[in-house]
Amino acid sequence: MSKGLIHHVEINVSNLENSVAFWGWFLEKLGYELYQTWNKGRSWKLGESYLVFVQAEEIYFDVSYHRKQVGLNHLAFYADSREHVDLITWQLRQKGISILYKELHPFAGGKEHYAVFFEDPDRIKVELVAPG
Ligand SMILES: [Zn+2]
Incomplete structure (x- = not known):
């Protein structure tokens, strides 16, 4: 029953290589498998849903993404547990990816x-939240 x-979300990215490195790492930590x-x-893909990242064409680069503008603000994913949020937070820091709202983290x-909040290479906000 889906x-x-x-079904899927498709996101245009400015640099596919950077996005693949970031999203591949993160999504595979969550159990996603490379699909296409x-x-x-x-x-x-995880279960019946998949996320797609597509290289944007350079002619569209002059209007850059900003999450405060109209459009996508962030994507939130379930973690396994609070410990899982902590582990990913630690790994993000090891990778030099900065954590948003540091002074309030993890609340x-x-x-x-x-939860932990961070940004993808195009500054799309990502949230990983422990189940309630
Ligand atoms: Zn959220």
Whole structure:
């Protein structure tokens, strides 16, 4: 029964190589598997849903992404547990990826919301949240 669940999300990226390194690492930590590969894109699938990353064409580079503008603000994923959030947070730091809302971490989303927030290479915000 997949009715209504997200089938896929497709995101244009400025540099496919950078995005593949980042998203491949993160999504595979969450159990996603590489699903499709072609010269302009890559996708990863978990269950019935997949995420697609496609190299944007240079002619569209002059309008850059900003999550405060109209459009996507962030993508949030379930972690396994609070410990899992902590492990990924540690690994993000090891990789030199900065954590957002550091002073509030891991409760930047509220007292009952154990999560880490960070950015992908195009500064799309990503959230990993422990189940409640
Ligand atoms: Zn959120």
